[in-house]
Amino acid sequence: QKEVEQDPGPLSVPEGAIVSLNCTYSNSAFQYFMWYRQYSRKGPELLMYTYSSGNKEDGRFTAQVDKSSKYISLFIRDSQPSDSATYLCAMSILSGNTPLVFGKGTRLSVIA
Amino acid sequence: DAMVIQNPRYQVTQFGKPVTLSCSQTLNHNVMYWYQQKSSQAPKLLFHYYDKDFNNEADTPDNFQSRRPNTSFCFLDIRSPGLGDAAMYLCATSRLAGGSDTQYFGPGTRLTVL
Numbered sequence: 604q605k606e607v608e609q610d611p612g613p614l615s616v617p618e619g620a621i622v623s624l625n626c627t628y629s630n631s632a633f634q635y636f637m638w639y640r641q642y643s644r645k646g647p648e649l650l651m652y653t654y655s656s657g658n659k660e661d662g663r664f665t666a667q668v669d670k671s672s673k674y675i676s677l678f679i680r681d682s683q684p685s686d687s688a689t690y691l692c693a694m695s696i697l698s699g700n701t702p703l704v705f706g707k708g709t710r711l712s713v714i715a
Numbered sequence: 716d717a718m719v720i721q722n723p724r725y726q727v728t729q730f731g732k733p734v735t736l737s738c739s740q741t742l743n744h745n746v747m748y749w750y751q752q753k754s755s756q757a758p759k760l761l762f763h764y765y766d767k768d769f770n771n772e773a774d775t776p777d778n779f780q781s782r783r784p785n786t787s788f789c790f791l792d793i794r795s796p797g798l799g800d801a802a803m804y805l806c807a808t809s810r811l812a813g814g815s816d817t818q819y820f821g822p823g824t825r826l827t828v829l
Contacts, residue, residue: 607757611755634815635814635815637817639820644822644823644825645822645823646719646721646805646807646820646821646822646823647758647805647820648820649817649818649819652817691757691758693814694814695813695814695815696814696815701813701814702760702763702772702814703760703814703818704814705757705758706757707755707756707757708755708757710755
């Protein structure tokens with residue numbers, strides 16, 4: 604079992620839809636959870652950052668972490684064509700010189 | 716704007732011909748990372764520098780080397796590129812080491828091996 608599992612998609616939704624993107628993980632030591640957005644031919648950019656469990660909201664984006672289920676989600680409300688990108692989840696443990704572990708990314712297309 | 720810059724954006728090389736990819740940053744971050752990302756795959760960490768200290772991932776092939784002559788610049792050298800090394804190479808920086816600190820990525824260099 605891989606450390607981080609993410610459905611690669613592609614996921615295609617109409618403009619205005621609510622999008623749900625998810626990752627599961629196996630390492631219970633993960634404490635920091637991030638979502639990166641990667642446009643085609645660009646590097647990833649940090650979208651959301653959550654420590655431990657709970658929800659975090661930023662505009663149209665909400666990140667949820669359920670540590671008991673080892674499951675994280677990113678919700679996008681009122682999706683726009685400009686949201687079309689690959690969304691990568693990433694996570695790390697609390698301390699030490701340990702690397703960030705990425706999911707494979709989910710490719711999202713929002714159709715106008 | 717402070718940023719992470721990668722040059723070139725696209726690099727074509729021949730099988731076995733050494734190639735060097737460049738990364739520079741204006742963020743004054745201590746840590747610089749090199750990732751390899753193949754199509755529809757997660758970025759794979761190759762190595763990173765915390766200041767001058769080099770940290771190699773256990774499964775990074777010996778074919779891949781890195782240099783960091785100063786805080787701002789970091790280079791990725793591929794000594795004898797094979798067809799399997801064709802990928803996007805991403806440079807990233809962070810203020811602190813460890814995955815909990817935000818990493819800032821450059822736009823990547825797409826490497827083609829003929």
